[in-house]
Amino acid sequence: MSTTTSDMVTLLLGVGGILLFASSVGYVLQRKLSPDGSNGAIENLNARIKAWWAMVFLIAIAFIAGRVGVLLLFAFCSFAALREFITLINTRRADHWAIAAAFFLALPINYYLLWAEEYGIYAIFIPVYAFLLMPIIAVLRGDTQNFLLRISEVQWALMICVFCASHVPALLTLQIPGYEGRNVLLIAFLVIVVQSSDVLQYVWGKLFGRTKIAPKLSPSKTVEGFVGGVASATLLGASLWWITPFTPLQAGVMSLIITLMGFFGGLVMSAIKRDRGVKDWGHLIEGHGGLIDRLDSVVFSAPIFFHLTRYWWSLT
Amino acid sequence: MIRDFLAKLASVAIMMFARALTAARALWHETGLPPRQSVYFANHSSHGDFILIWAVLPPWLRQRARPVAGAEYWLKSKLTSFIGRDVFNAVLIERDPAARTSDPVEQMATALDEGASLIVFPEGTRNQTDAKLLPFKSGLYHLARKRPDVALVPVWINNLNRVMPKGEFVPIPLICTINFGEPLKVEADESKEDFIARAQGALLSLAPTQTDNEA
Known part of the structure; x- marks a missing residue:
């Protein structure tokens, strides 16, 4: 073995x-x-x-x-998340083709580029090509009502649900000397740290939570839950250094960044839910709500974790 | 034999496709599932409406549910008539009163007598206006008078009109909810107008109040 x-x-x-x-x-x-x-x-x-x-x-x-399995899993997550997101935003009939292009072109191409390990194009495909082409598709219909709002929302949906989420499997494309063939463990590290931080914040909050941290955004989040959850998830991450290319200290710092991004990402996604007047993004996962309810902290931490690792450790 | 098998296969495929696209989810009324035999009456904005109702019903209710649909549309080609007749076992009615040879209400009553449930769209046609609901045709009332013991279940289909608006041929994936209301029946001394108004009100009360999705 x-x-x-x-x-x-x-x-x-x-x-x-x-x-x-x-x-x-x-x-x-x-x-x-x-x-x-x-x-x-x-x-x-x-x-x-x-x-x-x-x-x-x-x-x-x-x-x-293996690699294909991980890519397919996250492509499916992106699809389900994008569906939840688009369901909640302002769309008009004139957006039909732009949205169809988001689902049936942008999403598969984004994941294909990861599969083909075309990092250079992958990194700009949605931020540049989709960003420019989608409003063009929408504008051809000539419907100007809420135009800026509509194109911004679709672009945001793509960035969050497809581009940011796909940075989890993108970890497989990194080339870290002395870590060859072990990249899948980086995904495990990220997912374990982010999700345990969510769970530990919930547990600490339930046990000791007194002071609300963001009553307007997320009434169940408390200062005690936040501090306890982030601290314990950071310690857990540091103790997982042996599955990463990092030293224990580096793994701890990475975990702290991951958990903080995850926490604030959760707040941002909560604010969007409040704005749209819903409690959950959907009903895909029993007890948790929608897929985005489970994925919100991952989407915000994955790109930062990816780029920090890429900048300091990877050859590519 | 082969036709039956193909029909069975097609119905499973259509159901899986509808579910994968819309993650369709039923919200039942607090009194529980609808009665075994019901007339489901729903808002109509897309050709996929009855498929979605049909797909979210539990198997023992789905088995007996037959959509009521326009014959002129479903008998247009071999494929549509295979889907309409063999796959969904639709009760095909002639919508044009001047040209028709059989009475739609009579056809629906016969289907009920044979033990079927019906899926009907009392607006009579797909609603492509900005109004939430078009005024009902009177068929639902006449059917209710003819078979007063059968429960009429209002069903609001939410979002499917955004999945595939009129004139588009590529559907986009959006989450659809199907909201089942409390069964109602026609009162002995109720006038046609009163009943229609009550049925429309019952259906509209199931629609989500938030309208900013269509901003």
Whole structure:
């Protein structure tokens, strides 16, 4: 067994162990406090844990399937996220072709370029080509009502759901000396740190949360949850240095940046939900809401993590 | 045999496609699932409307649900008549009163007597105006009078008109919700106008209040 595979197995066993622990806690809580399924918070907790099993299972399958599996998984995530996003924005009939192009051209081409490892074009395809061509497609219909608003929203949707999200699988294209063949572990590192930060903020908040941190944006987020969650997720990230090309200190600093970006990304996405008058982005994941509700912190941290790693560690 | 098999295959394919595109989700009324035999009446803005209702019904309700549709549209070509007749087992009615040879209300009542549920669009045609709902035709009332025991279930289909607006042939993926309301029946002494107004009101009350999506 190569070291990459054995590290992956160790990680999976660790995550599986944590989920097993979470499931048992959830089971005991339900037996004690909500035997008839009437306690909403506990039912939601258990729905979330179940969904975590499913998500870990899917990611594990993608990792086993290799590069193509990872790309397909994130292409699907981008598709579902873009669908949630576009559902909530202002569109008019004149935007039909621009939106169709976003789904059926921009998204596949973006992921194709990653597959072909055409980093130079990938990095500018949506920010330059899609940015310029989509308003052109829309303007040909001659409908000027809310035009700036409409083209901005579609561009934002593409940037967040496709471009930013695809920086997770883009980690596979980095060439780090002494780390060959292990890039998939960088994805595992990013996903584990971001998601554990979300979960730990939730746990710290539930246990010790007193002071609301952003009552207008996200009433459930507290200062205690934020500090506790970020600190513990940073420590967790530092302790995972052995799966990364980083030293423990570097892994800790990276984790701190990842968790902070994730936290503020969550706030930004909450603000958009408030603006559109919805509580969740969708209903794809039982207990969590939509896919974007789970992915919001990943999308904001992935590009920064990618570029920091690329600048300091990668040859390409 | 082969035709039946193809029809079965096509119905699964159409359902999977509709679901993949729209992530269609049913919201049931707080009184639970609709009765086994119902007349589902819905707003109509797209050719895909009945497919979406059909796709979100649980299998035992879906099996017996037959859309009521215009014969002149569905018998236009071999393909549409295969989809209309074999795949969806539609009750095909002639919409033009001057030219028709059979009474649509009678056809629908017969289908109900055979145990089917019906999916109907009382606006009579696809709504392409800015109004949320067009005034209902009277067919729903006459059907309700003929078979007063069958529950009439209002169903609001949200967003499908944005998936494929009129004149477009490429659908865009958007999330659609299908909102089922409380079943209603015609009262013994209710006038046609009162009943139609009540049915329209019941359907409209299921529409989302937020309209800024169409800004």
